[in-house]
Amino acid sequence: MIKALLSNEYVALLLRVLLGLTFLAASIDKIADPGGFASAITNYKLVSGPLALFVATILPWIELLCALFILAGIYRRGSSLLLALVLIGFTLAVTSGILRGLDISCGCFTLDPTVGKIGWQKVIENSGLIIASVALFFSETREYRIKID
């Protein structure tokens, strides 16, 4: 049943649109303000300032490229693999923050601190997106894509 679901072209398209639009939106704020994103990362108190800035320089572009590639249907496996890794990293950081009692904003999809602080709802949302990424990685359907080969 899972194999049939993963081979279904409409399921794959739905996953692509979901992940593509989500990460397209998530990348914009961070690309525009890498310093702010680095600050959001350092709030988790897991990495030093320079490493946070390094992550903040590259990660939003990974999100943007993956989103565009997934929507276009090219480099699907690489994009979904990267998004799954990014999401796992985010989720571990958020979980760690919750368990340490940090009162910080997530920095996941927007840098606006008024959006709310980290919580288990964010962990659940991310878990859903991780499942979607993994499903897209294993999906065999190649419909509705820009053909480059």
Next chain:
Amino acid sequence: MFRQGIREALLITAAAAVLGFGYTFLTEKGFFARARTTESRLTGPSPSSIDLNESRALFESGKALFIDSRHAFDFKRGHIRAALNIPLTEMDSMQKTIASLPRDKTLIVYCDGAECNSSIELASKLHAQGFGGVRIFFGGWQEWTSQKLPAEVSQ
């Protein structure tokens, strides 16, 4: 399948690195600008920090109003005595309250402790709205209660 995925992922990561560093170089952001960390936000004309001793002295002299930026739920469970609750997330709906804040007193903004940032954000926004005497008490609720200083709960 995995080999293809890893190869594509490496390619995308390399492209992202080129774009990321290229963009920040051209726009003078991130590595190529002053890193805008939490601490550096407090330099210049922005609100400065205040330690426990000074906060306590101002509390005892009555020359300061403490503003609690935590969520209402946390505030009700306990806060610095006579503090006013302005949760960062509800700032927009509390503009009347904000407009009535005293301008002849030091406004000391705090949240849970050193590991929260809502006090920084709220203090910056109050400062941007023209309140000159805004300070940030980084020790916050945790440091205040650790010294068993005056506190109260709301009903």
